[in-house]
Amino acid sequence: MMIQTDVPTSDEISTATSAGTTYEILEIAREQVLEDGIGLTQSQLEEVLRLPDAALPAALQLAHEVRLKHCGEDVEVEGIISIKTGGCPEDCHFCSQSGLFDSPVRGVWLDIPELVKAAKETAATGATEFCIVAAVRGPDIKLMNQIKFAIDRINEAVDINIACSLGMLTQRQVDQLAEWGVHRYNHNLETARSYFPEVVTTHSYEERLETCTMVKSAGMELCCGALIGMGETLEQRAELAAQLAALEPHEVPLNFLNPRPGTPLENQGIMDGKDALRAIAAFRLAMPRTVLRYAGGRELTLGDLGTREGLMGGINAVIVGNYLTTLGRPATADLNLLVELNMPIKELQKTL
Amino acid sequence: MNRVSSAGRSTAGNPAEAATAKFCGHCGEPSDGGDGPTSGVHLRCGEQLTLEPPRYCAACRRRMKVQVTPLGWSAECSRHGGLAP
Ligand code: SF4
Ligand SMILES: [Zn+2]
Ligand SMILES: [Zn+2]
Numbered sequence: 381m382m383i384q385t386d387v388p389t390s391d392e393i394s395t396a397t398s399a400g401t402t403y404e405i406l407e408i409a410r411e412q413v414l415e416d417g418i419g420l421t422q423s424q425l426e427e428v429l430r431l432p433d434a435a436l437p438a439a440l441q442l443a444h445e446v447r448l449k450h451c452g453e454d455v456e457v458e459g460i461i462s463i464k465t466g467g468c469p470e471d472c473h474f475c476s477q478s479g480l481f482d483s484p485v486r487g488v489w490l491d492i493p494e495l496v497k498a499a500k501e502t503a504a505t506g507a508t509e510f511c512i513v514a515a516v517r518g519p520d521i522k523l524m525n526q527i528k529f530a531i532d533r534i535n536e537a538v539d540i541n542i543a544c545s546l547g548m549l550t551q552r553q554v555d556q557l558a559e560w561g562v563h564r565y566n567h568n569l570e571t572a573r574s575y576f577p578e579v580v581t582t583h584s585y586e587e588r589l590e591t592c593t594m595v596k597s598a599g600m601e602l603c604c605g606a607l608i609g610m611g612e613t614l615e616q617r618a619e620l621a622a623q624l625a626a627l628e629p630h631e632v633p634l635n636f637l638n639p640r641p642g643t644p645l646e647n648q649g650i651m652d653g654k655d656a657l658r659a660i661a662a663f664r665l666a667m668p669r670t671v672l673r674y675a676g677g678r679e680l681t682l683g684d685l686g687t688r689e690g691l692m693g694g695i696n697a698v699i700v701g702n703y704l705t706t707l708g709r710p711a712t713a714d715l716n717l718l719v720e721l722n723m724p725i726k727e728l729q730k731t732l
Numbered sequence: 733m734n735r736v737s738s739a740g741r742s743t744a745g746n747p748a749e750a751a752t753a754k755f756c757g758h759c760g761e762p763s764d765g766g767d768g769p770t771s772g773v774h775l776r777c778g779e780q781l782t783l784e785p786p787r788y789c790a791a792c793r794r795r796m797k798v799q800v801t802p803l804g805w806s807a808e809c810s811r812h813g814g815l816a817p
Contacts, residue, residue, distance in 0.1 A: 459802035484760065484787035488797045498801040505803075638783075641759070679783060701802035706784040711803060 403435045406442055409665050414446050419625050419666045425618035428662040433654055440657060440693030443664035447694050450668040454726035455718055456631075456697035458509035458543070458673065459502030462704040463490050463526065468515040470547075470582045472570070474610055476640035476705055477515035483642035485705055495530050496537050503540045505700050505711050508728040510534070511543040511566060511603075513704055517583070518548040524556065531560050539728060543603065548583065548591045558598040564630065565595040568605035572619040575612045592627055605633035605675060608659055609651030617659060621666040631697065632670050634663060636677030638706060656681045657689055664694025673697035679709055687714075691721060755793035757786025786815065 405427040412418050420428065431439055467479040467487035476483045499510050512530060514523055523546065531542055544557060545566035557565065569588060570576070576585045596602045604627055606620055624632055636656055639648045656678075664672055674695050678687055687709070691698075698718075701711040708714075718725060756763050758777035785798050789809035796807040796815070807815040 461801055462799075465799070484795055486787075486795045486797050488799055490799055494799070494801070498803070501801070501803045507802075702800045702805065705798070705800055707782075707800070707805065 401434065403431060403438065405431070406435065406438055409442060409446075413665050413668050414442065414449060417450060417668050419668055420662070422618050422622035425621050425662050425666055426615055428665060429614045429618055429655075429658050431658060436654060436657055436661075439661040440689060443661040443694030444692050446664055446668050447672070447696050451671070451696050453723055454696070455691070455723045456509065456671055456673070456726045457505065457507040457700050457715075458511060458697065459498070459505070459507045459700055460511040460513055460545075460704060461490065461495065461498050461502075462488075462513050462515065463495060463530065464488075464514040464516060464523065465490075465705065466515055468517065470517050470580065472580045473644040474570075474579065474607060474637055474640065475515075476643055478643070481642045481644070483640065492526075492530055492533055496533050499534045499540055500538045502700070503538045505715060506725045507700055508541055508726055509543055509564070510540045511545055511564075513545040513566070514547070515704075516547045518550070519546045519553055524553060527557075528560055531562070535561070541728065545603075548587055549594060551594055554591075554594045554598045554600075558600050562600060564601040564603050566603040566605065566633070567591045567595065568607065568633070568635075569620065569624060569627075570605070570607045571610060571612055572616040573623060574619060575610070575616045579610060589627075592629070596627075601630035602627065603631040603633060604629035605635060605673075606663070607635040607637060609637035609648070609656070609677070609681065610645060611648055618662065621659075621663050624663075625666045625670075629667075629670060631673060632663065632667060633673040633675035633697075633699070634660065634695075635675040636681040638677040638680055651677075651681045653682050653686045657686060657693060660690045660694050671697045673699060675699050676703045676706065676708075684709075684713075688717060688721070691717065691723070753790040755788055755790050757781060757788055757790050758784075760788035760793045760795075763790065785817075 409420060413420060428439060465488045466477045466485045468477050469479060471478055471480045476485045502510050534542060541563050543564035543566060544562050571579050573585045592602055592604055604624060608617055636651050637648060639646050672695050698714050700714055702708050753763050756774045756777050758780045785805040785807050787795060787798060789796050789812050791812045794809050796809045798807045804817060
């Protein structure tokens with residue numbers, strides 16, 4: 381498992397690896413992160429993000445070793461579903477579900493029988509996590525009631541951990557979700573603090589952090605993600621990784637921008653695949669113990685080969701199947717890949 | 733319109749049959765005939781439709797109600813009914 385057998389066979393890369401060049405930041409990371417379990421600092425992460433293409437296989441290999449040593453070989457599989465799509469009052473510039481942009485995504489509510497059916501289908505793939513998402517600033521009473529009802533119906537029908545992503549929460553809502561058995565809550569930082577005001581104007585970074593902090597103190601696992609490729613600098617990408625690491629989230633879903641029609645970022649180019657892989661390695665070296673999940677946009681940015689490289693380069697979790705408004709790779713493609721890579725799917729450990 | 737293959741879902745009755753596809757399901761602009769976006773204008777739309785469900789009804793270009801689930805999707809026009817992979 382420690383030998384990377386799938387390094388692309390292009391001349392450029394194979395000569396680079398066989399040349400035996402060493403890179404100082406990777407030597408440091410080997411000591412600091414792999415041996416001692418201490419994540420890289422922001423300035424160290426900048427160095428990783430600036431590594432030349434020739435160093436990429438070595439960076440991914442090291443990230444993979446860190447993941448194996450500090451997380452194990454299991455891969456956590458999750459399905460996500462939107463209970464309320466579209467019509468969100470916030471203005472996150474990447475999001476097709478904001479009601480403030482001229483996006484083709486219409487507002488829709490999912491009914492509970494459909495939700496339960498989707499939970500069953502998700503569990504049947506071997507997934508242990510099912511995340512219910514709503515496009516809202518934060519939940520109102522109607523949504524909280526729907527969520528409570530949904531949780532009860534899902535628990536009656538199928539064994540799967542339930543996670544939620546419902547925007548910014550009040551302390552009371554945090555307590556309620558924890559009490560209902562929601563074991564993980566997703567609330568992303570999305571981007572670096574210094575870039576945030578250019579991406580979202582309807583709420584602040586601090587408000588996001590508040591929800592994250594409350595979720596953790598209530599004993600729920602915090603899932604706090606990143607969305608890269610929005611025009612942030614490499615320094616800001618490193619800043620984001622460091623800010624996430626400081627929060628010590630249980631899980632970090634890593635998204636790559638998929639520019640959505642009608643949104644302010646619709647003309648942003650798709651992120652370069654090698655930059656995406658450098659980011660994967662950097663995020664793992666920033667957070668040796670965190671569940672680092674492939675989320676949206678990898679189909680575009682990385683394709684099939686890149687998906688495999690990321691799983692051999694620090695990623696240890698996937699969202700299986702489709703996303704909230706877009707389609708993912710077929711679930712079977714990812715599941716077969718895990719079999720091929722000899723990575724077992726993490727089994728359900730339901731904490732009740 | 734069945735450009736997206738996905739296991740476990742049967743094809744719902746598709747009212748927007750190929751011959752009546754007047755609009756591109758991805759961008760909503762007039763289609764150039766045939767069974768979907770094939771011209772240069774809609775070439776990328778065709779690719780996009782492997783990565784996301786159609787958003788516009790091919791018969792009337794109304795925005796459809798689209799629901800995506802981990803293993804499937806459905807799209808519904810208020811006038812012309814439902815669509816699924
Ligand atoms: S809060 Fe969530 S759903 Fe609303 S615009 Fe921002 S990312 Fe989209
Ligand atoms: Zn089109
Ligand atoms: Zn119609």
